[in-house]
Amino acid sequence: MKIAIGGFFHESNSFNPIITDEKDFIVFHKEEIFSNADSYIMAKGIIEYFEKYPDYEILPTIFAKAVPNGLISKEYYIYLKEKFFEYIRSYGKLDAIVLALHGSMRIVDIGDAEGDLLSDLRKIYPDIPIICGLDMHATITNKMTSNANAFVGFKTAPHIDVYETGEKAAEICRLTLENKLDLQMGLAKLPIMIAGEKSETDSEPMRSLISELKEYEKNDEILAASYLLGFPWADSEDNGVTTLVVTKGNKQKASEVAIKLSGMFKKKSSEFNFSVPSYEPEKALKIALDQSEKLTFLSDSGDNPTAGSTGDNTTMLKLLINEKERILSLNKNILVAGIYDTKAINYCSDHIGETISITVCGFYDTMNCTPVELTGKVIKNWGPFSSDMVLFSTEIFELIIVSKHIGFTDVTMFEAMDIDYINKDLIVVKLGYLTDPFKKIANTSILALTKGCTNELLSDLPYENKDEYVFV
Numbered sequence: 001m002k003i004a005i006g007g008f009f010h011e012s013n014s015f016n017p018i019i020t021d022e023k024d025f026i027v028f029h030k031e032e033i034f035s036n037a038d039s040y041i042m043a044k045g046i047i048e049y050f051e052k053y054p055d056y057e058i059l060p061t062i063f064a065k066a067v068p069n070g071l072i073s074k075e076y077y078i079y080l081k082e083k084f085f086e087y088i089r090s091y092g093k094l095d096a097i098v099l100a101l102h103g104s105m106r107i108v109d110i111g112d113a114e115g116d117l118l119s120d121l122r123k124i125y126p127d128i129p130i131i132c133g134l135d136m137h138a139t140i141t142n143k144m145t146s147n148a149n150a151f152v153g154f155k156t157a158p159h160i161d162v163y164e165t166g167e168k169a170a171e172i173c174r175l176t177l178e179n180k181l182d183l184q185m186g187l188a189k190l191p192i193m194i195a196g197e198k199s200e201t202d203s204e205p206m207r208s209l210i211s212e213l214k215e216y217e218k219n220d221e222i223l224a225a226s227y228l229l230g231f232p233w234a235d236s237e238d239n240g241v242t243t244l245v246v247t248k249g250n251k252q253k254a255s256e257v258a259i260k261l262s263g264m265f266k267k268k269s270s271e272f273n274f275s276v277p278s279y280e281p282e283k284a285l286k287i288a289l290d291q292s293e294k295l296t297f298l299s300d301s302g303d304n305p306t307a308g309s310t311g312d313n314t315t316m317l318k319l320l321i322n323e324k325e326r327i328l329s330l331n332k333n334i335l336v337a338g339i340y341d342t343k344a345i346n347y348c349s350d351h352i353g354e355t356i357s358i359t360v361c362g363f364y365d366t367m368n369c370t371p372v373e374l375t376g377k378v379i380k381n382w383g384p385f386s387s388d389m390v391l392f393s394t395e396i397f398e399l400i401i402v403s404k405h406i407g408f409t410d411v412t413m414f415e416a417m418d419i420d421y422i423n424k425d426l427i428v429v430k431l432g433y434l435t436d437p438f439k440k441i442a443n444t445s446i447l448a449l450t451k452g453c454t455n456e457l458l459s460d461l462p463y464e465n466k467d468e469y470v471f472v
């Protein structure tokens with residue numbers, strides 16, 4: 001069996017004016033994916049599944065991914081798409097195609113990338129199964145569902161079943177080919193907009209909803225049942241929660257189960273809430289400073305680069321400056337991780353060890369903040385990590401400045417910079433819910449509801465068709 005595989009993975013935030021392009025992407029061409037599969041975990045799941053079956057030949061095309069950010073440039077997307085089609089055509093006749101997609105990738109002037117890609121793919125391969133793994137935050141469009149045979153999404157948030165979702169997509173493909181299945185999808189859509197910070201799968205109601213999906217998947221006729229929550233920080237007419245069920249051939253059953261699961265979701269929609277205490281920013285900082293025990297994490301949730309925000313919002317820096325007297329009198333040891341400003345990092349790099357004044361950020365997110373002036377000592381420039389990083393020490397806090405739009409998700413960054421993070425009183429982090437490495441070391445976790453491109457108060461965002469959504 002000849003199986004072509006490929007992947008495009010980006011969550012595109014339409015409220016962020018940054019255009020994502022070549023410099024932001026990591027791309028693996030053809031066989032490169034085999035030695036780099038640890039950098040594209042869903043691909044790894046697909047590859048390692050098929051490797052167990054010697055009759056299956058894995059034919060890799062292109063795998064491209066980038067940290068969530070603003071929309072992707074049309075030119076660069078077209079380049080990636082042309083490479084994908086060049087490679088896939090080079091393999092001749094295929095038996096099936098399995099793709100590792102995000103589902104909320106958006107392109108300037110095009111919109112829905114996955115729909116665009118799948119509809120072009122279907123024109124060339126009208127008769128073979130096209131099966132896709134998706135992120136839980138996929139935005140399902142008609143163009144996607146009418147041009148593929150099956151989708152299966154992550155069942156965890158934070159996403160720790162990425163590998164298993166790749167395996168599952170590959171398994172659906174193998175079962176389809178070996179049993180000559182006529183896959184059928186059923187779906188039901190709810191106009192519900194929900195932030196990731198209210199839908200962690202360790203908390204209710206998501207925990208119960210996901211266990212219902214798993215129960216249905218035990219049914220012999222059902223190959224996959226998924227809740228695709230949409231991506232609220234993109235103004236797309238297709239946004240909202242989609243329930244999607246794939247059966248071995250029973251269209252009616254797929255639709256019935258999708259409607260039933262969708263009804264359960266709707267019934268529980270009033271139960272969604274933040275899993276950690278959340279406050280408007282001033283209050284959140286005050287409460288964080290009141291904590292007597294180390295280590296408190298304060299999430300600057302309105303500027304979360306891992307959900308595509310700019311990473312250059314200065315709101316929390318200004319609030320910290322306003323609290324200067326209190327911070328000094330309490331002798332608080334504070335780290336801010338971090339801020340994205342290429343210009344500032346270049347300037348700092350010329351002044352290592354010196355005390356200087358710099359103006360940082362507020363360059364991209366002009367809607368919600370303005371630049372801020374800081375005076376401090378440039379401790380050191382580290383690199384390469386996934387970005388150059390400077391540690392800038394002011395009287396009030398230490399600040400990590402980065403040269404690339406990256407997420408702050410792991411202690412390895414702090415370790416690479418020799419930061420004694422365990423002994424900080426407070427770490428202000430540009431993130432929403434904490435990642436597992438941070439959860440492990442956090443004594444207290446607080447969400448600051450800052451205004452930015454990933455504003456958690458979704459009803460405050462300037463959606464064009466706001467009246468059509470229900471915000472939970």
Ligand SMILES: [Zn+2]
Pocket residue numbers: 135136137159
């Ligand atoms: Zn996601």
